[in-house]
Amino acid sequence: MSQKNEFTLQQLLERVNSRRRSGDAGSDRVRTITARIVGDLFRAIDDLDVSADEFWAASDWLSRLGASGQMGLITAGLGFDRLLDIRDDEADRAAGRATGTPRAIEGPLYIAGAPLSRYEARVDEEGEQIPGEVMVMEGVVRDAQGRPVAGALVDVWHANEKGRYSHFDPDQKEFALRRRIETDAQGRYRFRSYLPPGYEIPPVGPTAELFQALGRHGNRPAHIHFLIAAPGQRVLTTQVNLPGDTFIDDDFAFATRDGLVVTLEPGTPAAGYESLGISAPFTRVQFDFTMQVARDEEESKPLARMARAVG
Numbered sequence: 187m188s189q190k191n192e193f194t195l196q197q198l199l200e201r202v203n204s205r206r207r208s209g210d211a212g213s214d215r216v217r218t219i220t221a222r223i224v225g226d227l228f229r230a231i232d233d234l235d236v237s238a239d240e241f242w243a244a245s246d247w248l249s250r251l252g253a254s255g256q257m258g259l260i261t262a263g264l265g266f267d268r269l270l271d272i273r274d275d276e277a278d279r280a281a282g283r284a285t286g287t288p289r290a291i292e293g294p295l296y297i298a299g300a301p302l303s304r305y306e307a308r309v310d311e312e313g314e315q316i317p318g319e320v321m322v323m324e325g326v327v328r329d330a331q332g333r334p335v336a337g338a339l340v341d342v343w344h345a346n347e348k349g350r351y352s353h354f355d356p357d358q359k360e361f362a363l364r365r366r367i368e369t370d371a372q373g374r375y376r377f378r379s380y381l382p383p384g385y386e387i388p389p390v391g392p393t394a395e396l397f398q399a400l401g402r403h404g405n406r407p408a409h410i411h412f413l414i415a416a417p418g419q420r421v422l423t424t425q426v427n428l429p430g431d432t433f434i435d436d437d438f439a440f441a442t443r444d445g446l447v448v449t450l451e452p453g454t455p456a457a458g459y460e461s462l463g464i465s466a467p468f469t470r471v472q473f474d475f476t477m478q479v480a481r482d483e484e485e486s487k488p489l490a491r492m493a494r495a496v497g
Protein backbone atom coordinates (compact mmCIF):
# COMPACT_ATOMS: atom_id res chain seq x y z
CA MET A 187 0.00 0.00 0.00
CA SER A 188 1.35 3.43 -0.86
CA GLN A 189 2.07 5.92 1.97
CA LYS A 190 0.78 9.12 0.37
CA ASN A 191 -1.02 10.54 3.37
CA GLU A 192 1.00 9.48 6.39
CA PHE A 193 3.29 12.29 7.60
CA THR A 194 5.91 13.09 10.16
CA LEU A 195 5.71 16.52 11.84
CA GLN A 196 8.20 17.89 9.34
CA GLN A 197 6.37 16.45 6.35
CA LEU A 198 3.07 17.83 7.64
CA LEU A 199 4.63 21.27 8.18
CA GLU A 200 6.01 21.31 4.66
CA ARG A 201 2.60 20.42 3.28
CA VAL A 202 0.77 23.02 5.40
CA ASN A 203 3.20 25.70 4.32
CA SER A 204 3.45 24.84 0.66
CA ARG A 205 -0.15 24.02 -0.23
CA ARG A 206 -1.50 26.39 -2.86
CA ARG A 207 -4.36 26.61 -5.21
CA SER A 208 -3.01 26.61 -8.73
CA GLY A 209 -2.32 30.06 -10.13
CA ASP A 210 -0.85 32.97 -8.21
CA ALA A 211 -3.67 33.85 -5.79
CA GLY A 212 -2.81 35.07 -2.33
CA SER A 213 -0.02 37.06 -0.78
CA ASP A 214 3.61 35.96 -0.52
CA ARG A 215 4.07 38.11 2.57
CA VAL A 216 1.15 36.49 4.37
CA ARG A 217 2.37 33.05 3.32
CA THR A 218 5.89 33.75 4.62
CA ILE A 219 4.72 35.03 7.98
CA THR A 220 2.12 32.30 8.43
CA ALA A 221 4.66 29.60 7.57
CA ARG A 222 7.09 30.96 10.12
CA ILE A 223 4.52 31.21 12.92
CA VAL A 224 3.01 27.78 12.25
CA GLY A 225 6.48 26.23 12.08
CA ASP A 226 7.53 27.88 15.36
CA LEU A 227 4.33 26.61 17.03
CA PHE A 228 4.72 23.09 15.69
CA ARG A 229 8.23 23.02 17.15
CA ALA A 230 7.09 24.54 20.47
CA ILE A 231 4.36 21.91 20.81
CA ASP A 232 6.85 19.16 20.06
CA ASP A 233 9.72 20.51 22.23
CA LEU A 234 7.47 21.22 25.21
CA ASP A 235 5.38 18.08 24.74
CA VAL A 236 2.18 20.15 24.77
CA SER A 237 -0.77 17.82 25.36
CA ALA A 238 -3.99 17.85 23.37
CA ASP A 239 -5.85 19.14 26.44
CA GLU A 240 -3.36 21.99 26.83
CA PHE A 241 -3.68 22.85 23.15
CA TRP A 242 -7.49 22.93 23.24
CA ALA A 243 -7.52 24.92 26.48
CA ALA A 244 -5.29 27.48 24.77
CA SER A 245 -7.58 27.49 21.75
CA ASP A 246 -10.57 28.15 24.02
CA TRP A 247 -8.65 30.94 25.75
CA LEU A 248 -7.86 32.59 22.40
CA SER A 249 -11.53 32.41 21.37
CA ARG A 250 -12.54 34.05 24.62
CA LEU A 251 -9.77 36.62 24.27
CA GLY A 252 -11.05 37.66 20.85
CA ALA A 253 -14.66 37.80 22.03
CA SER A 254 -13.71 39.89 25.09
CA GLY A 255 -12.02 42.64 23.10
CA GLN A 256 -8.92 42.29 25.27
CA MET A 257 -6.46 41.53 22.48
CA GLY A 258 -4.85 44.94 22.99
CA LEU A 259 -4.22 44.20 26.65
CA ILE A 260 -2.41 40.98 25.86
CA THR A 261 -0.22 42.52 23.17
CA ALA A 262 0.83 45.23 25.65
CA GLY A 263 1.29 42.83 28.56
CA LEU A 264 3.40 40.40 26.57
CA GLY A 265 5.66 43.21 25.36
CA PHE A 266 4.65 43.40 21.71
CA ASP A 267 3.66 47.08 21.81
CA ARG A 268 7.01 48.04 23.32
CA LEU A 269 8.79 45.72 20.88
CA LEU A 270 7.34 47.70 17.97
CA ASP A 271 8.57 50.94 19.57
CA ILE A 272 12.04 49.47 20.08
CA ARG A 273 12.13 48.49 16.43
CA ASP A 274 10.93 51.95 15.31
CA ASP A 275 13.59 53.53 17.52
CA GLU A 276 16.24 51.32 15.92
CA ALA A 277 15.03 52.22 12.43
CA ASP A 278 15.16 55.92 13.39
CA ARG A 279 18.72 55.57 14.64
CA ALA A 280 19.75 53.77 11.46
CA ALA A 281 18.15 56.53 9.38
CA GLY A 282 19.72 59.34 11.45
CA ARG A 283 16.36 60.64 12.60
CA ALA A 284 16.32 59.45 16.22
CA THR A 285 15.43 62.87 17.59
CA GLY A 286 12.66 64.50 19.54
CA THR A 287 10.36 63.28 22.27
CA PRO A 288 10.60 59.51 22.75
CA ARG A 289 7.65 57.53 21.46
CA ALA A 290 5.66 55.37 23.86
CA ILE A 291 2.93 52.85 23.20
CA GLU A 292 -0.55 54.02 22.21
CA GLY A 293 -2.24 51.29 24.21
CA PRO A 294 -5.65 49.85 23.35
CA LEU A 295 -7.78 52.60 24.87
CA TYR A 296 -7.58 55.51 22.43
CA ILE A 297 -10.81 56.86 20.96
CA ALA A 298 -10.74 59.24 17.98
CA GLY A 299 -12.83 62.38 17.74
CA ALA A 300 -12.54 63.92 21.23
CA PRO A 301 -13.86 67.49 21.67
CA LEU A 302 -11.52 70.05 20.11
CA SER A 303 -10.50 73.48 21.38
CA ARG A 304 -7.75 75.98 20.74
CA TYR A 305 -4.79 76.53 23.10
CA GLU A 306 -6.47 75.33 26.29
CA ALA A 307 -9.04 72.87 27.58
CA ARG A 308 -10.52 71.36 30.65
CA VAL A 309 -9.90 67.68 30.25
CA ASP A 310 -11.75 66.89 33.47
CA GLU A 311 -15.50 67.40 33.62
CA GLU A 312 -16.48 70.89 34.64
CA GLY A 313 -18.91 71.16 37.54
CA GLU A 314 -18.23 67.71 38.93
CA GLN A 315 -16.48 67.15 42.21
CA ILE A 316 -12.76 66.98 41.53
CA PRO A 317 -11.71 63.42 42.33
CA GLY A 318 -7.99 64.14 42.56
CA GLU A 319 -5.29 66.75 42.84
CA VAL A 320 -5.87 69.62 40.40
CA MET A 321 -3.24 69.63 37.68
CA VAL A 322 -2.43 71.87 34.78
CA MET A 323 -0.14 70.46 32.14
CA GLU A 324 1.29 72.91 29.66
CA GLY A 325 4.07 73.41 27.19
CA VAL A 326 5.05 73.97 23.60
CA VAL A 327 5.01 71.64 20.61
CA ARG A 328 8.26 72.10 18.69
CA ASP A 329 9.72 70.88 15.43
CA ALA A 330 13.13 69.24 15.09
CA GLN A 331 14.77 72.68 14.86
CA GLY A 332 13.15 73.74 18.12
CA ARG A 333 10.67 76.10 16.44
CA PRO A 334 7.13 76.23 17.84
CA VAL A 335 4.55 74.37 15.77
CA ALA A 336 1.35 76.40 15.51
CA GLY A 337 -1.87 74.52 14.85
CA ALA A 338 -0.59 71.15 16.06
CA LEU A 339 -3.33 68.81 17.28
CA VAL A 340 -2.62 67.53 20.77
CA ASP A 341 -4.92 64.60 21.51
CA VAL A 342 -4.78 63.76 25.22
CA TRP A 343 -6.45 60.97 27.21
CA HIS A 344 -6.08 59.47 30.66
CA ALA A 345 -7.80 57.25 33.22
CA ASN A 346 -10.26 58.47 35.84
CA GLU A 347 -9.78 58.28 39.61
CA LYS A 348 -10.60 54.57 39.50
CA GLY A 349 -8.03 53.92 36.81
CA ARG A 350 -10.68 53.44 34.13
CA TYR A 351 -11.02 54.96 30.68
CA SER A 352 -14.20 56.48 29.25
CA HIS A 353 -15.85 54.57 26.39
CA PHE A 354 -14.62 51.29 27.92
CA ASP A 355 -16.25 52.21 31.25
CA PRO A 356 -20.06 52.53 31.09
CA ASP A 357 -20.03 54.80 34.16
CA GLN A 358 -18.29 57.67 32.36
CA LYS A 359 -19.61 60.23 29.90
CA GLU A 360 -18.65 60.00 26.26
CA PHE A 361 -15.14 61.41 25.78
CA ALA A 362 -14.65 61.99 29.51
CA LEU A 363 -10.95 62.70 30.10
CA ARG A 364 -10.34 62.85 26.35
CA ARG A 365 -9.71 66.13 24.54
CA ARG A 366 -7.99 67.54 21.49
CA ILE A 367 -6.20 70.86 21.76
CA GLU A 368 -4.89 72.85 18.82
CA THR A 369 -1.69 74.73 19.67
CA ASP A 370 -1.76 78.54 19.39
CA ALA A 371 0.49 80.74 17.22
CA GLN A 372 3.35 80.20 19.69
CA GLY A 373 2.89 76.41 19.59
CA ARG A 374 1.48 76.38 23.12
CA TYR A 375 -1.07 74.06 24.66
CA ARG A 376 -2.38 73.78 28.18
CA PHE A 377 -5.07 71.81 29.94
CA ARG A 378 -6.56 71.34 33.31
CA SER A 379 -7.35 67.96 34.76
CA TYR A 380 -6.43 66.00 37.86
CA LEU A 381 -3.50 63.72 38.55
CA PRO A 382 -4.69 60.28 37.45
CA PRO A 383 -3.83 57.14 39.41
CA GLY A 384 -2.36 54.03 37.84
CA TYR A 385 -4.33 51.54 35.79
CA GLU A 386 -5.04 47.89 36.41
CA ILE A 387 -6.33 45.36 33.89
CA PRO A 388 -9.91 44.14 34.45
CA PRO A 389 -9.79 41.62 37.34
CA VAL A 390 -11.95 39.07 35.52
CA GLY A 391 -11.39 37.93 31.96
CA PRO A 392 -8.92 36.16 29.73
CA THR A 393 -6.10 38.66 30.34
CA ALA A 394 -6.36 38.38 34.12
CA GLU A 395 -6.52 34.60 33.75
CA LEU A 396 -3.23 34.44 31.86
CA PHE A 397 -1.54 36.90 34.19
CA GLN A 398 -2.63 34.88 37.22
CA ALA A 399 -1.20 31.76 35.63
CA LEU A 400 2.03 33.64 34.91
CA GLY A 401 2.23 35.00 38.44
CA ARG A 402 2.24 38.55 37.08
CA HIS A 403 0.42 41.71 38.10
CA GLY A 404 -1.55 43.81 35.61
CA ASN A 405 -0.68 47.28 36.87
CA ARG A 406 0.45 50.31 34.95
CA PRO A 407 1.91 53.34 36.69
CA ALA A 408 0.05 56.69 36.50
CA HIS A 409 0.36 58.07 32.98
CA ILE A 410 -1.19 60.46 30.46
CA HIS A 411 -1.43 59.59 26.76
CA PHE A 412 -0.75 61.85 23.79
CA LEU A 413 -1.15 61.59 20.05
CA ILE A 414 0.22 64.74 18.42
CA ALA A 415 -0.09 65.63 14.77
CA ALA A 416 0.76 68.59 12.55
CA PRO A 417 1.22 69.09 8.81
CA GLY A 418 4.73 68.10 7.74
CA GLN A 419 5.51 66.52 11.12
CA ARG A 420 5.60 62.84 11.91
CA VAL A 421 2.77 61.83 14.22
CA LEU A 422 4.05 61.44 17.76
CA THR A 423 2.39 58.83 19.97
CA THR A 424 3.64 58.99 23.50
CA GLN A 425 2.81 59.02 27.19
CA VAL A 426 4.15 60.85 30.18
CA ASN A 427 4.51 59.19 33.56
CA LEU A 428 3.86 60.84 36.87
CA PRO A 429 6.78 60.38 39.27
CA GLY A 430 6.51 58.45 42.52
CA ASP A 431 4.26 55.61 41.37
CA THR A 432 5.02 52.15 42.82
CA PHE A 433 4.88 50.64 39.35
CA ILE A 434 6.89 53.27 37.49
CA ASP A 435 9.71 50.81 36.75
CA ASP A 436 7.44 47.77 36.80
CA ASP A 437 4.79 48.65 34.22
CA PHE A 438 2.86 45.59 33.08
CA ALA A 439 2.99 47.04 29.55
CA PHE A 440 6.74 47.89 29.73
CA ALA A 441 5.96 51.38 28.44
CA THR A 442 7.73 53.68 30.90
CA ARG A 443 10.55 55.61 29.26
CA ASP A 444 13.25 57.44 31.12
CA GLY A 445 12.79 60.67 29.16
CA LEU A 446 9.05 60.78 29.81
CA VAL A 447 8.80 60.98 33.59
CA VAL A 448 7.58 64.50 34.29
CA THR A 449 8.29 66.77 37.25
CA LEU A 450 5.40 67.89 39.43
CA GLU A 451 5.40 71.48 40.65
CA PRO A 452 2.96 71.51 43.56
CA GLY A 453 1.69 74.82 44.97
CA THR A 454 1.90 76.79 41.72
CA PRO A 455 -0.04 80.08 42.22
CA ALA A 456 -3.41 80.33 40.49
CA ALA A 457 -2.66 83.69 38.82
CA GLY A 458 -2.91 83.42 35.04
CA TYR A 459 -4.94 80.23 35.13
CA GLU A 460 -8.38 81.73 35.83
CA SER A 461 -9.68 80.78 32.37
CA LEU A 462 -9.27 77.15 33.44
CA GLY A 463 -11.42 77.80 36.52
CA ILE A 464 -8.45 77.73 38.87
CA SER A 465 -8.52 79.89 42.00
CA ALA A 466 -6.17 78.06 44.38
CA PRO A 467 -2.62 76.70 44.16
CA PHE A 468 -2.41 73.59 42.01
CA THR A 469 0.11 71.09 40.65
CA ARG A 470 1.76 72.14 37.43
CA VAL A 471 3.40 69.90 34.88
CA GLN A 472 5.51 71.61 32.26
CA PHE A 473 6.36 69.53 29.20
CA ASP A 474 7.41 70.44 25.68
CA PHE A 475 7.01 67.95 22.85
CA THR A 476 9.49 67.80 19.98
CA MET A 477 8.37 66.20 16.74
CA GLN A 478 10.28 64.70 13.85
CA VAL A 479 9.98 65.87 10.25
CA ALA A 480 7.60 63.59 8.35
CA ARG A 481 9.27 61.70 5.53
CA ASP A 482 6.03 61.53 3.58
CA GLU A 483 2.39 62.47 3.93
CA GLU A 484 1.47 59.10 5.39
CA GLU A 485 3.68 59.68 8.43
CA SER A 486 1.99 62.97 9.24
CA LYS A 487 -1.60 61.73 9.17
CA PRO A 488 -3.27 62.03 12.58
CA LEU A 489 -4.16 58.35 12.69
CA ALA A 490 -4.19 55.95 15.61
CA ARG A 491 -2.59 52.55 15.17
CA MET A 492 -5.64 50.58 14.05
CA ALA A 493 -6.86 53.31 11.73
CA ARG A 494 -3.38 53.34 10.19
CA ALA A 495 -3.17 49.58 9.88
CA VAL A 496 -6.65 48.56 8.78
CA GLY A 497 -8.50 51.81 8.05
Ligand code: DHB
Pocket residue numbers: 258259260262263291292293294295385387406439
Ligand atom coordinates in the same frame (compact mmCIF):
# COMPACT_ATOMS: atom_id res chain seq x y z
C1 DHB B 1 -3.19 49.00 28.60
C2 DHB B 1 -3.79 50.00 29.33
C3 DHB B 1 -3.33 51.27 29.22
O1 DHB B 1 -3.85 52.30 29.92
C4 DHB B 1 -2.30 51.53 28.39
O2 DHB B 1 -1.88 52.78 28.33
C5 DHB B 1 -1.69 50.54 27.68
C6 DHB B 1 -2.16 49.25 27.79
C7 DHB B 1 -3.70 47.63 28.66
O3 DHB B 1 -4.65 47.40 29.39
O4 DHB B 1 -3.14 46.77 27.99
Ligand code: FE
Pocket residue numbers: 293295385409411
Ligand atom coordinates in the same frame (compact mmCIF):
# COMPACT_ATOMS: atom_id res chain seq x y z
FE1 FE C 1 -3.28 54.11 29.49
